[in-house]
Amino acid sequence: MQRQQPTTLFDSHPYLRQTLDLVADKWVVAALYILSHGTKRYGELQREIGDISQRMLTRTLRDLERxxxxxxxxxxxxxxxxxxxxxxxxxxLNQVLKCLCDWSTANFAAVEAARSRYDKIG
Structure with missing residues (x-):
């Protein structure tokens, strides 16, 4: 009798890894957040994002378009x-990212407090 391999999170949710690869980038999140407020020209996006190179913004936008x-x-x-x-x-997707932004607004003080406690111990 052959033993069955344990099911991993990624096995049980086959698109999860691809979805995380799609959005687990700070430039992707920044571009989507800015575009959630309306249509933007390239220069506007670059100014509003701030610390992003032209090459990286172009690559990010092409990936999002693709x-x-x-x-x-x-x-x-x-x-x-x-x-x-x-x-x-x-x-x-922006609806999901808005939930993440709302969570960060509501909870990041607690994250910073946890970091501070941890850093004092270690």
Missing amino acids: NGLVDRKVYPVVPPMVEYSLTPLGQT
Whole structure:
């Protein structure tokens, strides 16, 4: 009789690892948060995010577009004008990220207190 391998979290939720890979990046979360407030041009996104290189912002936006979370609209003007906005799918993910932001607002003082207690011990 063959022994059955134990089921891991990732086995029981086959898309979880891919979803975590998709959103477990600070630039992704920052871009989605900013776009949750409306359509933005590239320069606006870069200014609002702050400490992000042009290369990283471009890569982040391309990944978000590839995954169907962000829509990129190019206007045929000179110089070129490009706007980014959340797709309906991106808006559904943003609801989840809003819960994370709400949790951080409500609980981060407790996290900092726990860090302080731990650092005093260690």
